[in-house]
Amino acid sequence: xxxxxxxxxxxxxxxxxxxxxxxxxxxxxxxxxxxxxxxxxxxxxxxxxxxxxxxxxxxxxxxxxxxxxxxxxxxxxxxxxxxxxxxxxxxxxxxxxxxxxxxxxxxxxxxxxxxxxxxxxxxxxxxxxxxxxxxxxxxxxxxxxxxxxxxxxxxxxxxxxxxxxxxxxxxxxxxxxxxxxxxxxxxxxxxxxxxxxxxxxxxxxxxxxxxxxxxxxxxxxxxxxxxxxxxxxxxxxxxxxxxxxxxxxxxxxxxxxxxxxxxxxxxxxxxxxxxxxxxxxxxxxxxxxxxxxxxxxxxxxxxxxxxxxxxxxxxxxxxx
Ligand SMILES: Nc1ncnc2c1ncn2[C@@H]1O[C@H](COP(=O)(O)OP(=O)(O)OP(=O)(O)O)[C@@H](O)[C@H]1O
Ligand SMILES: [Mg+2]
Numbered sequence: 140x141x142x143x144x145x146x147x148x149x150x151x152x153x154x155x156x157x158x159x160x161x162x163x164x165x166x167x168x169x170x171x172x173x174x175x176x177x178x179x180x181x182x183x184x185x186x187x188x189x190x191x192x193x194x195x196x197x198x199x200x201x202x203x204x205x206x207x208x209x210x211x212x213x214x215x216x217x218x219x220x221x222x223x224x225x226x227x228x229x230x231x232x233x234x235x236x237x238x239x240x241x242x243x244x245x246x247x248x249x250x251x252x253x254x255x256x257x258x259x260x261x262x263x264x265x266x267x268x269x270x271x272x273x274x275x276x277x278x279x280x281x282x283x284x285x286x287x288x289x290x291x292x293x294x295x296x297x298x299x300x301x302x303x304x305x306x307x308x309x310x311x312x313x314x315x316x317x318x319x320x321x322x323x324x325x326x327x328x329x330x331x332x333x334x335x336x337x338x339x340x341x342x343x344x345x346x347x348x349x350x351x352x353x354x355x356x357x358x359x360x361x362x363x364x365x366x367x368x369x370x371x372x373x374x375x376x377x378x379x380x381x382x383x384x385x386x387x388x389x390x391x392x393x394x395x396x397x398x399x400x401x402x403x404x405x406x407x408x409x410x411x412x413x414x415x416x417x418x419x420x421x422x423x424x425x426x427x428x429x430x431x432x433x434x435x436x437x438x439x440x441x442x443x444x445x446x447x448x449x450x451x452x453x454x455x456x457x458x459x
Contacts (some may be wrong), residue, residue: 141181142178142179142181143179143341144177144178144202144309144341145178145212146178147211147212148175148211148212149174149175149176149198149212150170150172150173150174150208150209150210151170151172151198151201151206151208151365152169152209153169153171154166154167155167155168155169170364172194172365173194173364175211175367177360177367179343181339182340183341183342184331184342184356185342185343185358186345186346186352186355186359186360186373187343187344187345187359187360187362188345188352188359188360188449189363193362194362194364195313196235196313199311199313199345201213201220203311204228208221215231216231216309218230228258229258229305230308230309231307231308231310232303232310232311233302233310234295234298234312234313236295236313236315236317237313237314237317239286240298240301241298241301244285244286244287245286246285247278247285247286247297248282248283250297250301251301251304254304255304258305260305264306268304268305268306272303275333276296276330277296278296278297291319292319292320295319296327296330299312303334306338308341309341309343310340310342310343311342311343312331312346313345314347316328317348324348357372357373358370359371359372359373359376361376361449378419382443382448382451383418384417384440385414386413386438386439386440386441387439387440388411388429388433388438389411389436389437389438390411390412390434390435390436391434391435391436393409393410394433396412397429398432399428400428401416401417402415402425410436418442418443422440426438
């Protein structure tokens with residue numbers, strides 16, 4: 140029973156009606172989530188990534204109980220989210236980067252007081268959690284400010300605090316760093332890292348910023364068209380996406396593309412050429428061959444870019 144999140148063959152089908160004429164309407168099915176199974180043990184921080192429309196937010200909405208699955212089995216902290224939504228609310232925290240849960244016209248602090256009452260948080264616990272969030276998320280000067288006057292980064296930190304005042308076991312973050320500047324992103328990441336380490340809060344993180352994943356998650360799940368394409372270590376993504384490293388060579392002069400076994404020239408700019416080769420292969424024989432056959436001045440090896448790996452994966456088929 141240490142798995143806090145359990146999904147077995149979960150599906151979500153939306154029926155959308157489209158107007159095709161003055162009176163005609165066409166019914167169409169959108170399979171937003173198409174048979175997903177995974178488990179997340181207590182204390183894990185997992186990245187949930189995929190292109191636009193992949194089904195990430197729909198999955199999170201089912202995990203909070205906002206949406207009911209069309210098929211499959213789903214449990215969070217042992218509860219059925221849509222049937223036991225009120226009970227579950229005590230155990231989970233949610234942050235939707237695109238939409239605030241704070242009261243727009245009220246000072247930030249008032250939203251926290253409302254959460255205090257709504258979740259029936261014991262006074263001492265509330266104080267302690269609020270103080271901690273205020274300190275670590277830099278909220279002291281913002282508590283009296285109406286939410287609508289907060290900047291995006293301030294509002295996001297405010298939202299994260301609101302999601303944590305009742306000590307949830309599970310935290311869902313749907314794009315918590317969207318639109319934030321580099322410094323705000325770093326602050327949010329550091330906070331999440333500490334939260335996960337100190338409180339063992341289980342975190343499911345959706346993001347389009349792969350740096351979030353690289354800095355926070357050992358495990359990553361990739362979803363596309365409602366299906367799980369990859370579930371494993373971040374490091375393994377490179378292999379799964381058949382990732383490539385790049386050898387950049389500077390030759391003495393402009394030459395036709397370099398011929399070398401196991402590598403192909405992907406770009407030429409004057410005397411500089413870029414050669415892609417499998418990330419799993421050693422660069423040594425390639426370098427030796429080029430040094431011997433060409434007038435080599437300088438070279439460097441570039442590691443695979445996780446973004447490129449995932450892009451390649453998105454237009455592929457399931458990888459396991
Ligand atoms: N309420 C709804 N009614 C009809 N279709 C929906 C609804 N919600 C989502 N969809 C569709 O389901 C699919 C998955 O949407 P979802 O919001 O889960 O994607 P996402 O992975 O979160 O994308 P993004 O990265 O853009 O946030 C999309 O095709 C979307 O249009
Ligand atoms: Mg989304």
